[in-house]
Amino acid sequence: MKMAETQLGLAPLLLYLVVVVLSGSALVVESGIGVNWGTISSHRLSPSTVVDLLKDNKIHKVKLFDADPGSLRALMGSGIEVMVGIPNELLALLSSSTAAADLWVSQNVSRYMVKGGTNIKYIAVGNEPFLASYSGQFQSYVIPALTNIQQSLVKANLAAIVKLVVPCNADAYESSLPSQGTFRPELTQIITQLVSFLNSNGSPFMVNIYPFLSLYGNSDFPQEYAFFEGTTHAVTDGPNVYYNAFDGNFDTLVAALGKLGYGQMPIVVGEVGWPTDGALGANLTAARAFNQGLVNHVLGNKGTPLRPGVPPMDIYLFSLLDEGAKSILPGNFERHWGIFSFDGQAKYSLNLGLGNGLLKNAKDVQYLPSRWCVADPSRDLSGVSNHFRLACTVADCTTLNYGGSCNGIGAKGNISYAFNSYYQIQKQKSLSCDFDGLGMVTFLNPSVGECRFLVGITDNHSSGIGLHSWSFIVWWLVFWIFWMLLM
Ligand SMILES: *[C@@H]1O[C@H](CO)[C@@H](O)[C@H](O)[C@H]1NC(C)=O
Numbered sequence: 001m002k003m004a005e006t007q008l009g010l011a012p013l014l015l016y017l018v019v020v021v022l023s024g025s026a027l028v029v030e031s032g033i034g035v036n037w038g039t040i041s042s043h044r045l046s047p048s049t050v051v052d053l054l055k056d057n058k059i060h061k062v063k064l065f066d067a068d069p070g071s072l073r074a075l076m077g078s079g080i081e082v083m084v085g086i087p088n089e090l091l092a093l094l095s096s097s098t099a100a101a102d103l104w105v106s107q108n109v110s111r112y113m114v115k116g117g118t119n120i121k122y123i124a125v126g127n128e129p130f131l132a133s134y135s136g137q138f139q140s141y142v143i144p145a146l147t148n149i150q151q152s153l154v155k156a157n158l159a160a161i162v163k164l165v166v167p168c169n170a171d172a173y174e175s176s177l178p179s180q181g182t183f184r185p186e187l188t189q190i191i192t193q194l195v196s197f198l199n200s201n202g203s204p205f206m207v208n209i210y211p212f213l214s215l216y217g218n219s220d221f222p223q224e225y226a227f228f229e230g231t232t233h234a235v236t237d238g239p240n241v242y243y244n245a246f247d248g249n250f251d252t253l254v255a256a257l258g259k260l261g262y263g264q265m266p267i268v269v270g271e272v273g274w275p276t277d278g279a280l281g282a283n284l285t286a287a288r289a290f291n292q293g294l295v296n297h298v299l300g301n302k303g304t305p306l307r308p309g310v311p312p313m314d315i316y317l318f319s320l321l322d323e324g325a326k327s328i329l330p331g332n333f334e335r336h337w338g339i340f341s342f343d344g345q346a347k348y349s350l351n352l353g354l355g356n357g358l359l360k361n362a363k364d365v366q367y368l369p370s371r372w373c374v375a376d377p378s379r380d381l382s383g384v385s386n387h388f389r390l391a392c393t394v395a396d397c398t399t400l401n402y403g404g405s406c407n408g409i410g411a412k413g414n415i416s417y418a419f420n421s422y423y424q425i426q427k428q429k430s431l432s433c434d435f436d437g438l439g440m441v442t443f444l445n446p447s448v449g450e451c452r453f454l455v456g457i458t459d460n461h462s463s464g465i466g467l468h469s470w471s472f473i474v475w476w477l478v479f480w481i482f483w484m485l486l487m
């Protein structure tokens with residue numbers, strides 16, 4: 001296929017150029033819809049495969065949780081707007097040392113901001129550092145770290161290009177009615193300093209909003225209110241009526257900002273989404289309904305009662321990919337937030353409104369051989385519980401739980417599922433399917449119904465200029481010569 005391209009005649013060449021120019025111009029359109037790209041996974045796609053996935057889906061904004069060199073290198077030259085992240089654990093150091101801040105900026109930002117480099121637009125300083133369950137342990141570092149990093153950006157001549165933000169959990173504010181929104185009393189002082197800082201640097205306020213968690217954590221929460229299809233449980237707040245939890249939450253923040261004198265501050269939603277597995281209510285139908293409803297709602301530019309016609313500046317869906325090694329402290333759904341599964345396959349049809357139709361799968365993903373590890377049906381499995389526990393400590397078994405896609409597969413099915421998850425994480429090493437002789441390798445896919453027994457990936461493409469980029473460059477050279485001849 002690639003070779004044939006160079007033998008095309010002039011007409012297809014012109015057509016190709018038109019397509020190139022058009023898709024080039026599409027890159028500058030501000031869509032407002034981005035994704036979070038987390039990497040806490042035992043089966044990681046290579047960064048270049050992920051970046052191709054973003055490009056194929058015309059996703060132009062991506063939020064990272066760190067500044068992983070592999071990811072940032074793969075994003076070079078893509079034009080994709082990138083938010084890098086500073087983990088909470090680094091805040092103490094960065095708040096106390098300007099030298100550490102300078103070094104962090106030079107190693108994780110400046111070095112990529114070269115011609116043809118990575119388009120870093122934001123640095124997220126900490127991740128939900130005010131989360132109530134952190135009991136304030138990161139709180140006092142946030143403003144000093146912001147100040148130091150900002151100074152480092154100024155020194156590096158990047159302050160006009162790269163903006164600092166602080167992703168806040170929605171638990172930073174509270175109220176029963178949106179118009180009554182206020183920040184938690186113990187945060188008032190620090191949030192006042194934060195918004196003043198953001199305002200003077202032209203940065204937006206960033207918040208993570210999760211109607212799923214409201215529903216999950218509260219059996220009285222009216223289910224339809226979490227979605228965007230209308231509800232019999234609308235919330236009336238003076239003259240305003242709220243038909244979905246997202247708008248209600250958003251306006252609670254708007255009101256809280258207003259009380260500090262920043263009611264007009266732009267808001268970016270740093271995380272929003274719906275999980276597909278591991279708990280009741282976490283399923284494909286609900287996730288599709290929520291995410292599609294959200295995208296349509298935001299792109300409809302309706303805004304909210306307190307900000308009519310002004311939707312959030314940007315929203316970043318949580319998440320791009322499933323992350324099977326995340327902590328399940330929040331719940332068994334935590335490893336299943338992806339709009340794509342761990343291997344870059346779309347879980348459901350979703351139109352991100354980026355002019356691209358439905359989600360497109362990752363291409364050329366390399367899998368391990370098609371084989372699985374299951375419990376040997378001829379063996380007595382009464383002594384298996386330690387193996388089961390160990391396998392599920394190392395690997396992901398969260399779909400087996402109540403509400404999960406593999407919950408109904410029976411006791412033996414459970415054991416096979418655990419064995420296989422472990423075997424795949426161990427890259428199918430033969431000893432990893434032993435389990436004191438209770439395991440056996442099969443070539444028949446043991447998946448049942450919605451319950452998928454996975455095959456791991458060996459996706460280790462080298463990053464850098466791929467074949468497609470080369471053919472792109474060659475075509476531009478041809479175009480250039482052709483143009484010069486015409487002049
Ligand atoms: C910053 O860059 C260094 C050097 O490349 C890297 O080791 C480190 O992990 C990066 N920091 C973060 C928070 O990602």
Ligand SMILES: *[C@@H]1O[C@H](CO)[C@@H](O)[C@H](O)[C@H]1NC(C)=O
Nearest residue numbers: 223280281282283284285286
């Ligand atoms: C999916 O979740 C929604 C609520 O989030 C629930 O109403 C629905 O019954 C669930 N569907 C299935 C098939 O479990």
Ligand SMILES: *[C@@H]1O[C@H](CO)[C@@H](O)[C@H](O)[C@H]1NC(C)=O
Nearest residue numbers: 400401402409410411412414
């Ligand atoms: C399968 O495992 C899950 C999770 O440990 C458990 O909730 C369920 O009851 C098990 N099913 C059977 C039939 O043992």
Ligand SMILES: *[C@@H]1O[C@H](CO)[C@@H](O)[C@H](O)[C@H]1NC(C)=O
Nearest residue numbers: 366427457458459460461462
């Ligand atoms: C990818 O990894 C597999 C094993 O994990 C190895 O056999 C293979 O040679 C690697 N391929 C490349 C291109 O590095």
